[in-house]
Amino acid sequence: MSDAYIEIVFDGPPAHESGRFVEVENPEGASIRVGEWIEREDGFWVLRILRRPVRRDHASEAARVLIDGRVAVSKAKAHAQVGARERADDYGKKATGCWAQAQVHATLALVEQQRLANLITLRQADSDVLRDGEWHEVEAAIREGLGLS
Structure with a gap:
């Protein structure tokens, strides 16, 4: 399995009325958990994706x-x-x-x-x-x- 990238899937293209979020997938198309859904004080929802820490040698x-x-x-x-x-x-x-x-x-x-x-x-x-x-x-x-x- 490759983890070279992730895909954030929507059911339509970017537009004034954009597609809706479907899921996050790995290169094989399997749904993966990459973050946490959080409701902000301003009423928006965000998918918080933490950056991977850089490992020191x-x-x-x-x-x-x-x-x-x-x-x-x-x-x-x-x-x-x-x-x-x-x-x-x-x-x-x-x-x-x-x-x-x-x-x-x-x-x-x-x-x-x-x-x-x-x-x-x-x-x-x-x-x-x-x-x-x-x-x-x-x-x-x-x-x-x-x-x-």
Whole structure:
């Protein structure tokens, strides 16, 4: 199943008296739930569709800040050799901060891997935790997490 796009279906074209909303469908034509109907104070109804959060690649971020930390250590050593202690200390503190950031990103990368493992296990178990129409969201999250979407 593809989740490259969704279609919002109306029973007629845009016009002064436009068609009425029918449903939201995936590329295969199956009805999907993408949001929540809300009645606003002004009397209009809206279909609120939340944006998908952009997932950060925490493993890459960890690797990047580790490199920044190594560069900071090199600069600290270079300044220490020429007697610039204060500057060397500044770079030493920067390296420590980089390593702390790398640890946080590495931990978050592991959390994301565990989340994916849980989703895959849930899907393979064919559990009744989710209704049939909600499985496409789990499958989409798995594909996205594995870099297949």
